[in-house]
Amino acid sequence: MRTPLIAGNWKMHKTVAEAERFISGLLPLVYAADGVDLAICVPFTDLQAMVDSTRGSRVSVYAQNMHQAPEGAFTGEVSAAMLSEIDVHGVVLGHSERREYFNETDAVLAEKLLAARSAGLAAILCVGETGQQRDEDETEAVLTAQLDRGLALLDAEALAELVIAYEPIWAIGTGAVATAEQAQEACAFVRSRVAAVHAEAAESTRILYGGSVKSDNAAELLGLPDVDGALVGGASLEPESFAAIAAAAVS
Ligand code: PGA
Secondary structure, eight states: OOEEEEEEOSOOOHHHHHHHHHHHHHHHHHHTTTTTTEEOOOHHHHHHHHHHHHTTTTTTEEESBSSSSSSSSSOOOOBBHHHTTTTOEEEEEEHHHHHHOOOOOHHHHHHHHEEEEHHHHHHHEEOOOHHHHTTTTOOHHHHHHHHHHHHHOOOOOHHHHOEEEEEEEETTTOOOOOOHHHHHHHHHHHHHHHHHHHHHHHHOOOOESSSSOTTTTTTHHSSSTOOOEESSSSGGGSSHHHHHHHHHHHH
């Protein structure tokens, strides 16, 4: 009932020339990948080129951040309307790197989610605990705080269409992937928090796992009942590995 989503998070990688090389390598590989939604989350400078190069394909294009205000004196920022004007499909919000290095708070993320929705952008909200928080048995408390505050401004329809990426910070870029049991438990918990706001919507909300997803561990993670896809960092930078993960989502 929930179509899997495989989203590649390029972070601060790829010039336009490199992005064009990537997409011309990827499109033939995913041409026939039925039953899975694909997205690439790219730096601002790559957005227009990737929107143009993916038009008519099964790959949608997401930004990696945006500002919550419609416009204003916010030097260096980009608004939701600026993204939707150039046919960007959506935006990743609250990645742990943005929370850590750019001070993104749950309250600001709640506003960003609302602004994205008002501009017609899809959104992927990232949540997850640090290694220390997991060791101290705080995972559920951390997820509860991030979700209760982050989702505060969304109605049921927005919740149903939202994508939430559970990304344990200790697994991001480390090669230390969560076990199937940890991933399922956390993603089921995320769904239960959405259900606490709106039970019916939570059945439609897609929940992704992220953190060292590779072609050789994707099938197991993507087969878990509450995992509806993956947010992929390092392995999304090469067409072959990204396409292999997409294939694992439908096998
Ligand atoms: P990774 O990154 O796949 O390289 O661990 C995931 C992410 O940061 O979204």
